Amino acid sequence: MKGRRVFILRLDHRPKRDKRATTHLFLAARALGADGGFYSGEKDEKIQKSVEKVTEAWGGDFKVSYVTDWKRKIMEWKAEGGEVVHLTMYGLPLQHVIGRIRSIQGDLLVVVGGPKVSGSVYKLADWNVSVTSQPHSEISALALFLHELFEGRELSISFKDARIIIVPQKRGKKVLRLDLQGRE
Amino acid sequence: MKGRRVFILRLDHRPKRDKRATTHLFLAARALGADGGFYSGEKDEKIQKSVEKVTEAWGGDFKVSYVTDWKRKIMEWKAEGGEVVHLTMYGLPLQHVIGRIRSIQGDLLVVVGGPKVSGSVYKLADWNVSVTSQPHSEISALALFLHELFEGRELSISFKDARIIIVPQKRGKKVLRLDLQGRE
DSSP states (O other), X not given: OOSSOEEEEEEEEOHHHHHHHHHHHHHHHHHTTOOEEEEEESOOHHHHHHHHHHHHHHOSOOEEEEOSOHHHHXXXXXXXXXXXXEEEEEEEEHHHHHHHHHXXXXXXXXXXXXXXXXXXXXXXXXXXXEXXXXXXXXXXXXXXXXXXXXTTGGGGOOOTTOSEXXXXXXXXXXXXXXXXXXXX | OOSSOEEEEEEEEOHHHXXXXXXXXXXXXXXXXXXXXXXXXXXXXXXXXXXXXXXXXXXXXXXEEEOSOHHHHHHHHHHTTOEEEEEEEEEEEHHHHHHHHHTOOSXXXXXXXXXXXXXXXXXXXXXXXXXXXXXXXHHHHHHXXXXXXXXXXXXXXXXXXXXXXXXXXXXXXXXXXXXXXXXX
């Protein structure tokens, strides 16, 4: 599906308030084709473990790691030829800029702010992108961004080394559980 | 944009655990073109108030109300000619069924489960739809469902009677605040 890689950087994580939101953000990123995630703010091993457990069971190699200095992470990303997309309700409409963002060759770092994003994020980002200019959720914004970036192909990803595979059903649940050797 | 109306029914809300997730779910529903929301589980006026405050400031008429009996709500919906879509990781892939769901004339009730969805939801739903068969978030699942249902037109909705309007910017923030009479 890609040569270019896509990572998420979640700013200003606060374990108490954000535990579920940040975990869900990263699970959405993984399910929708991103390659991995970073977060700044307070270190929270539970987040990393929750995501790791999902990756172990459901496949792929999506991982989350902590960064102490988000500004440095962004600067390094750009220094290595990557580009930085900041999702913000104040930015340019997704539907107007996604064509140009799709054509970027370098790796993408998608920055998702906390409630009080420093003004310097807007300046450091190559792209400030809004998914509607309405208040909603960083999870829905990221989902629509990735969906548009990958043009819907992310809906059909097969995750390698999955131990749990769902077989889609009109009604009810069908789940395959594979043992470590990949036999059912 | 529509004749058909789209409402969200969030099952089994628990205020302690779900406060932010349910609020964000409804805010995403509103921002992405749904007409209103219902929830079951524990009554939680904070949810309704949070969403009301957003609607008052940002426009439109999206409202959330509590239902004591979700099963009855679903039965009534169907009795009145509406159809019911249940978002579940076990259902049929979004990309395979969305064309047929788009062509439904009746109102749609989009059911979003709690962690332990009763088996009867699968039976009552006209459509069990998966947005990937991977674990992620009800917020990302709903966002992609609405985006595909409305074919991207929801990204450009103008909300009527908005007091706050964002003017998209390449960098920084531009916000118009209107007084009650709609003058700047």
